[in-house]
Amino acid sequence: MIYVRREKLKFILMVAAFMISMGLVFKLLQINPEVSLSNLIERSVDEMHLVPSKPDVGKKMMEIKPNVPKAKCGLAKPCPADGLAFKMYSGATNIVGPQICFDGKMLIQKETRGNWLGINIAVINEETGEHVKTGSFNMWTGKVEELIEFLKSIEDGSFVLITTFDDPYTKLNDEARTLLAELGSAFISKIGFRDNWIFVGGKNTLARVYFEQHMKNDRDTNKYDGWPEMIEMEGRIPRLR
Structure with a gap:
């Protein structure tokens, strides 16, 4: 009831x-x-x-990500509008070749065995930011005269990006060292057999830009048998226009 x-x-x-x-x-x-x-x-x-509902078990909620521009050459964050990004690697032993990326373009592609041995140079026009030319010079079996001729042909107002692979030293002479020092290198006089070296400098450029790393071939500190550890470097070069 x-x-x-x-x-x-x-x-x-x-x-x-x-x-x-x-x-x-x-x-x-x-x-x-x-x-x-x-x-x-x-x-x-x-x-x-x-009214929000609970997501199904095992399914991920969709995330809305901001439209952030992707950094060039794999840098952690994009360069400002007045900068040109670069990222460089030396070679590793005589197996893995060097690499130079500039403004999102691969100027020297990392390869294995035989290619890009010695000293490798990419030339950039400071005013336009355009890639002008690239040269590779074997310092074990090649001719240093070819390196000297290339260095002398670099025009004023040019940036240079240089990386090494295997041996940058054996055929290197005082004239070549002097020309590289004039581009801004502080370590070229110390480069030895199978050292790793990467460098960014310029020839009479408006912006004074210098980046450099040197890894000595030392049996007590070498990562590999007979060769030092690979080195890498990244940064930006000012854009004039």
């Missing part, structure tokens, strides 16, 4: 709530004629769609 009374009470309360709700709706329609019953229903449906 008590259960039946409770059910009747629930029914009466539900009817009363419905009547009150309908009364409020009709009163709202009288106050604002622009509001229609269909609009109210559509709004209610839209609000229902806005």
Whole structure:
């Protein structure tokens, strides 16, 4: 008997709530004629769609990522508008070749065995930021005269990016060292047999830019048998226009 009374009470309360709700709706329609019953229903449906639901188990929530420009040459973050990115690697032993990336372009591609042995030079026009030429000079079996001729041909207002592979030393002479020092190298006089060396400098450029690393071939500290550890370097060169 008590259960039946409770059910009747629930029914009466539900009817009363419905009547009150309908009364409020009709009163709202009288106050604002622009509001229609269909609009109210559509709004209610839209609000229902806005209620977040729990993701299904095992599914990842989609993330909206900002449209961030990708950094060139694999740098951690993009260069500012007035900069040109570069990233360089020396070779590793006589197996893995060197690499030079400049402004998103691979000027010297890392290869294995035989290619890019010795001293490798990429020349960049400072005014335009364009790649002018690339030279590779074997300092074990090649001719140092070819390196000297290339260095003398570099025009004023040029940046140079230099990396080594295997041996940069054996055929290197004083004239070649002097020309490389004039480009801004501080370590060229210390380069020895199978040393690793990477360098960024320039010939009479408006922006004085110098980056350099040198890893000595030392049996006590070498990572490999007969060769030092590969070295890498990254940065940016000012853009003139």
